[in-house]
Amino acid sequence: MTQPSDIPSKSPKPDGRVARGEITRARVLDAAERCFAATGFDAVSIRQIAAESGVTLGVVGFHGGSKEELFRTVLARRTETLNRLRRESLAQLRANESVTLEDLIDAYITPYLDIASRGDPQWRAYAQLIARLVSDDRYYPEMKDRYDPVALEYLAAIAELYPKADPQLMATALVLTVASMISIVASNLRIDGLSGKPAPRTPLGYRKVLVDFCAGGFRRAIE
Amino acid sequence: MTQPSDIPSKSPKPDGRVARGEITRARVLDAAERCFAATGFDAVSIRQIAAESGVTLGVVGFHGGSKEELFRTVLARRTETLNRLRRESLAQLRANESVTLEDLIDAYITPYLDIASRGDPQWRAYAQLIARLVSDDRYYPEMKDRYDPVALEYLAAIAELYPKADPQLMATALVLTVASMISIVASNLRIDGLSGKPAPRTPLGYRKVLVDFCAGGFRRAIE
DNA sequence: TGACTTTTTATACGAACGTTCAGATAGTTT
DNA sequence: AAACTATCTGAACGTTCGTATAAAAAGTCA
Numbered sequence: 001m002t003q004p005s006d007i008p009s010k011s012p013k014p015d016g017r018v019a020r021g022e023i024t025r026a027r028v029l030d031a032a033e034r035c036f037a038a039t040g041f042d043a044v045s046i047r048q049i050a051a052e053s054g055v056t057l058g059v060v061g062f063h064g065g066s067k068e069e070l071f072r073t074v075l076a077r078r079t080e081t082l083n084r085l086r087r088e089s090l091a092q093l094r095a096n097e098s099v100t101l102e103d104l105i106d107a108y109i110t111p112y113l114d115i116a117s118r119g120d121p122q123w124r125a126y127a128q129l130i131a132r133l134v135s136d137d138r139y140y141p142e143m144k145d146r147y148d149p150v151a152l153e154y155l156a157a158i159a160e161l162y163p164k165a166d167p168q169l170m171a172t173a174l175v176l177t178v179a180s181m182i183s184i185v186a187s188n189l190r191i192d193g194l195s196g197k198p199a200p201r202t203p204l205g206y207r208k209v210l211v212d213f214c215a216g217g218f219r220r221a222i223e
Numbered sequence: 224m225t226q227p228s229d230i231p232s233k234s235p236k237p238d239g240r241v242a243r244g245e246i247t248r249a250r251v252l253d254a255a256e257r258c259f260a261a262t263g264f265d266a267v268s269i270r271q272i273a274a275e276s277g278v279t280l281g282v283v284g285f286h287g288g289s290k291e292e293l294f295r296t297v298l299a300r301r302t303e304t305l306n307r308l309r310r311e312s313l314a315q316l317r318a319n320e321s322v323t324l325e326d327l328i329d330a331y332i333t334p335y336l337d338i339a340s341r342g343d344p345q346w347r348a349y350a351q352l353i354a355r356l357v358s359d360d361r362y363y364p365e366m367k368d369r370y371d372p373v374a375l376e377y378l379a380a381i382a383e384l385y386p387k388a389d390p391q392l393m394a395t396a397l398v399l400t401v402a403s404m405i406s407i408v409a410s411n412l413r414i415d416g417l418s419g420k421p422a423p424r425t426p427l428g429y430r431k432v433l434v435d436f437c438a439g440g441f442r443r444a445i446e
Numbered sequence: 447t448g449a450c451t452t453t454t455t456a457t458a459c460g461a462a463c464g465t466t467c468a469g470a471t472a473g474t475t476t
Numbered sequence: 477a478a479a480c481t482a483t484c485t486g487a488a489c490g491t492t493c494g495t496a497t498a499a500a501a502a503g504t505c506a
Contacts, residue, residue: 020503021453039361042265046494056455058497063453067494135358135409138262144416151417169432171418176403176436183402186358193367194374195394209392209444213399216443217436243473244483269464279485281466286483290464 025063027053030122032064033074037129041071072142075133078126079146085111086150090157101161102215108154109181109210116185117202127203131186134178151178158218165222173221177214184210248286250276253345255287256297260352264294295365298356301349302369308334309373313380324384325438331377332404332433339408340425350426354409357401374401381441388445396444400437407433 031053035044046067050060064070089107093099116127133139155170162170184206191199200206254276258267269290273283287293312330316322339350356362378393385393407429414422423429 019452024453040263040265040359042263045492047492058456058495059454061495131358135354135406136263137410137412140410140412140416144413148413148416155417168414168418168420168422171414172422172429172432173436174417175406175414176433179402179406180399180440183358183398187360187363189360189363190367190371191391191394191398193363193371194378194397195391197391199391199395206395209395210399213396213440213444215440217403217438217440220439221432221436242482247483268462270462280464281486282484284465 021063024053024055024059028055028060028063029070029074029077032060032070033077033122033129034125036071036074037125037132040132041067074126074129075139075142076146078123082111082115083146083150085114087153090153093157099157099161101158101219102211104154104157104161105177105214105218106207106211108151109177109214110204110207112181112185113203113207113210117204127185131182134182162222169222173218176221177218180214181210244286247276247278247282251278251283251286252293252297252300255283255293256300256345256352257348259294259297260348260355263355264290297349297352298362298365299369301346305334305338306370306373308337310376313376316380322380322384324381324442325434327377327380327384328400328437328441329430329434331374332400332437333430335404335408336426336430336433340427350408354405357405385445392445396441399444400441403437404433 028049032044032049035049035052038044046060047057049064049070050057053060060070064073086108089111090104093103093107096103112127115123118124133143151174155167155174158170158174159165159167185203188199188201251272255267255272258272258275261267269283270280272287272293273280276283283293287296309331312334313327316326316330319326335350338346341347356366374397378390378397381393381397382388382390408426411422411424
């Protein structure tokens with residue numbers, strides 16, 4: 001079930017063979033990703049990560065460095081892929097003649113819903129890890145450099161549709177859009193609780209209502 | 224500056240005098256509230272809370288019990304007040320002839336923005352603590368019983384305006400509304416980063432754009 | 447094969463953790 | 477004043493934490 005990861009190995013040998021420890025390293029990072037996503041940085045111990053990845057304690061330090069370094073490595077690992085997906089969605093839209101606000105929001109949101117809904121549990125873990133961090137200003141300086149550039153590209157594209165809109169209102173609307181998007185990934189529980197029926201199983205099941213909500217809110221907020 | 228707390232003391236003596244340790248207990252709970260809000264449950268040590276409240280280590284245990292108990296006490300302490308504010312807002316609306324969706328959303332989110340913007344740093348801390356917890360399914364079972372009843376009252380009021388709307392879509396829209404509301408309290412930083420200008424200083428400054436966004440999104444999502 | 451590098455094991459260290467408690471202190475009641 | 481209860485102090489307990497490291501094992505290259 002685990003599809004091949006699209007994360008480049010750190011140091012491939014010139015002849016193409018990966019270094020010996022690369023498999024172990026991936027196992028450690030994957031386990032760390034799952035643990036950090038499940039309970040957050042502080043609640044996870046190196047020993048838990050070691051047990052989860054099936055290696056001994058020292059190996060985690062050998063491949064991951066300090067706990068802080070390990071955490072930042074996990075954070076950084078998949079951002080480029082996610083950014084690329086979002087940029088591709090945007091480029092694809094630009095090929096069309098008429099682009100709506102709904103198209104743009106859908107293009108921004110769907111890659112994230114997509115990876116959170118994939119079969120690959122690692123991508124799901126990463127999506128949940130991000131959801132855990134956005135509510136914490138401690139990690140913003142780090143996230144800023146990784147995610148804001150693409151967000152600004154989308155803001156620029158939206159600004160073409162609404163040239164007279166206040167930039168600050170648009171930035172706020174985008175932040176609210178992201179918060180809505182992430183809340184869907186972070187918790188499926190509450191929607192179940194508030195409506196009688198069981199909610200969709202995967203984040204992708206919320207794609208339509210999410211785009212509706214965010215686009216409707218966005219348009220209303222900036223006018 | 225610290226205005227009198229509206230939290231009832233635990234065990235007032237029959238003659239009205241508070242028990243001796245009640246002041247200390249409040250100091251401990253306040254300090255715990257600030258610490259938990261700042262960095263989350265796991266990153267805070269009892270010793271930090273003791274230092275923050277200016278008492279010795281044992282006193283924290285004496286008044287707060289175990290760390291888990293202390294945390295749950297802090298969580299529970301202010302919920303009734305917040306629920307009361309929201310119920311009062313709703314009751315005030317019902318006195319009016321015509322109530323709009325905007326009115327209802329404003330009535331729901333304003334008490335929260337209000338306490339997060341107050342001078343009292345303890346209410347601000349509590350608001351941020353809540354923001355930290357909603358993204359964590361571990362605490363949902365606990366939060367559910369405290370907050371969902373009032374949320375359901377608002378859902379019912381909205382349902383009166385839109386009798387034909389799908390309950391599940393409405394529940395989803397409310398969850399997205401709450402997520403938007405909380406994201407404003409959780410982080411002021413990103414909006415600054417995405418627009419050039421500095422953002423409003425307090426959450427209340429976002430009241431209008433937030434109501435616009437959520438009401439516009441809500442109406443669009445359920446139709 | 448033997449020298450060399452990379453990886454893994456097993457263990458240890460000091461620090462910090464949550465919790466407990468006997469005894470000191472202070473306030474209240476008789 | 478004496479007995480009593482509530483509160484606080486200071487120190488200790490056993491555990492777990494992150495990190496470091498010497499030595500063993502495995503793999504690579506001459």
